[in-house]
Amino acid sequence: MTAEERRLEVLRAVVEDFVSTNEPVGSRAIVERHALGVSAATVRNDMAALEDEGYITHPHTSAGRIPTDKGYRLFVDRLSDLKPLSAPERRAIETFIDGAVDLDDVLRRSVRLLAQLTKQAAVISYPSLSRSSMRHVELVQLAPRRVMVVMITDSGRVEQRVVELPEDIDATDVLALRTTLGDALAGVRLTDLGDIAGGLLEQVEPRLRPAMGVLVGVLVESLIEPSVDRIVIGGAANLTRNFTDFQHSLGEVLEALEEHVVLLKLIEESANPEGVRVSIGQENTTPGLRSTSVVATGYGEHGGRLGGIGVVGPTRMDYAANMGAVLTVARYVGRLIHTG
Structure with a gap:
């Protein structure tokens, strides 16, 4: 050589x-x-x-x-090979994640698994509504002028809002509104919802147009997502076992992990839909995380990224093993969400 x-x-x-x-x-x-x-x-x-x-x-x-x-x-x-998980580990992952009952459970189980596999802190973001399509819209009447709108995306994410309508409606009206919304929006990408919203008013009889206008407005507003409560973190205690790696910065690292807005931005920016991205030490611009490495990728199938998943740990980490674990868990999550 x-x-x-x-x-x-x-x-x-x-x-x-x-x-x-x-x-x-x-x-x-x-x-x-x-x-x-x-x-x-x-x-x-x-x-x-x-x-x-x-x-x-x-x-x-x-x-x-x-x-x-x-x-x-x-x-x-220069890493040419990532460390693959063993066949028993892969079977355990599949069995554990497949046992999830809903999207929240999928994400919680995923970060718990990833934290156990890597001995690092694991982070996953919820599927972004802006990257999702509508699977189903449900209306539940609560009172003559009040309905609950339930929106279910193809990623399994559920959003619900209680809406006050301008006029009383009955069960027949609720059925008409639900049918119109369901037929028009099934399979529509949420980013295209605003383009077809106006046309929905023409698809119901004139007396229901004020109610439809309110409902469409609520659906469009649901795309403006809050930044909080859109991530799940697991295994933060793993970092305390490696406190010597952080010298005097462990407190800053733990505080940064509590800042969900910052952490969401970090994991979303780091999530590479075609591979795994590693940010090391000072490459992390997030205050408090400059003594860490972040290993992240995107999850989703068929070339579409719904969210990000990764681990945060000290720069002294087994990169080949952690990169392999992140990619493997991401593939399971993406497949399960698309087929769930």
């Missing part, structure tokens, strides 16, 4: 040994644990070059070396 290839192998050895031992890595240990076919002196020279280039550093004089954020970045970029 060339000198550059050998240095990459030395960097890989430093990363893997530091991740597994949480101890600075010396040249002698690399020679003993990794079959590089060179002397300790050659490894020392390679480590000195890697340190000069900013890929590794030493925590104190005469210690071994540890990776920097830049070193982790190069290691992740």
